[in-house]
Amino acid sequence: MVARVIPVDCFDLVIFGATGDLARRKILPGLYRRWKEGQIPEGCTIVGAARSDLEADGFRELVRAALEEFLPQPEVQPETVASFLDMLAYVTIDARGDAGWPELAALMRTGKVHAFYFSVAPALFGDIAKRLKERGIADRESRIVVEKPFGKDLATARKLNESLASYFHEDQIYRIDHYLGKETVQNLMAVRFANILFEPLWNAQYIDHVQITVAETVGVGGRGEYYDTSGAIRDMVQNHMMQLLCLIAMEPPNCFEPDAMRDEKLKVIRALDPVAPAEIVRGQYRGKDGDDYLSESGNPDSRTESFVAMKLHVSNWRWKGTPFYLRTGKRLRARASEIAVTFKEPPHSIFGESNQWRENMLVIRLQPDEGMDLRVMIKEPGPGGMRLKDVALDMSFAEALGDDLDIPDAYERLIMDVIRGNQTLFMRGDEVEAAWAWVDPAIDMMEQRGDVPEPYEPASAGPEGSMMLMHRDGRRWREMR
Ligand code: BG6
Numbered sequence: 364m365v366a367r368v369i370p371v372d373c374f375d376l377v378i379f380g381a382t383g384d385l386a387r388r389k390i391l392p393g394l395y396r397r398w399k400e401g402q403i404p405e406g407c408t409i410v411g412a413a414r415s416d417l418e419a420d421g422f423r424e425l426v427r428a429a430l431e432e433f434l435p436q437p438e439v440q441p442e443t444v445a446s447f448l449d450m451l452a453y454v455t456i457d458a459r460g461d462a463g464w465p466e467l468a469a470l471m472r473t474g475k476v477h478a479f480y481f482s483v484a485p486a487l488f489g490d491i492a493k494r495l496k497e498r499g500i501a502d503r504e505s506r507i508v509v510e511k512p513f514g515k516d517l518a519t520a521r522k523l524n525e526s527l528a529s530y531f532h533e534d535q536i537y538r539i540d541h542y543l544g545k546e547t548v549q550n551l552m553a554v555r556f557a558n559i560l561f562e563p564l565w566n567a568q569y570i571d572h573v574q575i576t577v578a579e580t581v582g583v584g585g586r587g588e589y590y591d592t593s594g595a596i597r598d599m600v601q602n603h604m605m606q607l608l609c610l611i612a613m614e615p616p617n618c619f620e621p622d623a624m625r626d627e628k629l630k631v632i633r634a635l636d637p638v639a640p641a642e643i644v645r646g647q648y649r650g651k652d653g654d655d656y657l658s659e660s661g662n663p664d665s666r667t668e669s670f671v672a673m674k675l676h677v678s679n680w681r682w683k684g685t686p687f688y689l690r691t692g693k694r695l696r697a698r699a700s701e702i703a704v705t706f707k708e709p710p711h712s713i714f715g716e717s718n719q720w721r722e723n724m725l726v727i728r729l730q731p732d733e734g735m736d737l738r739v740m741i742k743e744p745g746p747g748g749m750r751l752k753d754v755a756l757d758m759s760f761a762e763a764l765g766d767d768l769d770i771p772d773a774y775e776r777l778i779m780d781v782i783r784g785n786q787t788l789f790m791r792g793d794e795v796e797a798a799w800a801w802v803d804p805a806i807d808m809m810e811q812r813g814d815v816p817e818p819y820e821p822a823s824a825g826p827e828g829s830m831m832l833m834h835r836d837g838r839r840w841r842e843m844r
Contacts, residue, residue, distance in 0.1 A: 380482035381411030422453035489526035544773030646670035646826035
């Protein structure tokens, strides 16, 4: 099934940090794919802005190389690449000085959507915002896009919000959490709010617990230096995992509009109990040479976690008594992200004790093999007594929707949403601050106690303590495979 493509309005998009890793891996290949699909109209300009002293042609060559490196080969079609490169311009810019700003101003055309993507260190957000505004390059209609990490705690996130708010209104600020751009993450909303089936059961009366897993096989690799100052809680829980939790736990908004959605997500974050020390397990992969966190991070004394598991409680009418278990980590056995909603036992069994009852479970696979799996009990075929068996009503989206299903990458969708002026899949400032306000005390507590993460074998399911977190409650994690 080929996705329906609705062209966006004509735009000028400036990418600050255009020669950096994110721009080369995600932003520029994403824009190329949208161009190839006909979603970007003729007449748009994509301006690379970075410190590197390049001419436009040098930038085009860099982009061509990035497309060849990061896109599947059949997608890189020479004529389409050539026409895409024609759209590109470049300015060498000094984010903290004067160089390059007049040249940038001269490239902007009136009558188009103007968007500015800050793919740079957060320390530069304020400097860039100030220059864009004071030099009249951005106006009330312009949009700015900012990336994570949005701060490293509540205080720094607040500062960033304040500095952006000095120059731009909240409805101009697009804070990216790329998980919200993933097709399957949006599908969580469709499953919950476009079906009558689940909603009546979607509460503590019927749901025993929820497991959210984001497991990666990769290690910290070349990002060791950044990662060691962050760790899994800041890198994944405060943002991506929190967003998944919100989408599962939120009340139905009255419409699919930015503030209606974000108001409901914010209520979930604010309803989270502080996490108890005994309900959080941190781990660090410890293997040989290339598989060892300490050598990859370059910090032999590191106490940074590459894995975390935690049990959360959402204190509100709907969820009181239903725990949410979260786990995420690097160098694990499998790349597997999923949400498993486990339902409670029926109140009474008419089939007697001999029948092994298994929980009904709804599993939403986010990646890979995106799909849904609903485990239900049926009668085991054959004569004799009534024996029950649990089977999966398993649906792979690729199979259900056709093999040529073209799922856009999260960045493609999100950048097009910026151009359309739709903030539904972006985080609002108060949401980001609320998430930090919740994780900060947990991080502080562990730092003050000088906790050392529990070692785990690379290619395992994480540290023993994570299993124990579940076992103590008479539950277990779903197998990671
Ligand atoms: C990023 C984190 O935000 O998300 C990375 O900084 C992580 O550490 C990545 O690997 C995971 O994203 P995805 O899309 O590969 O699941």
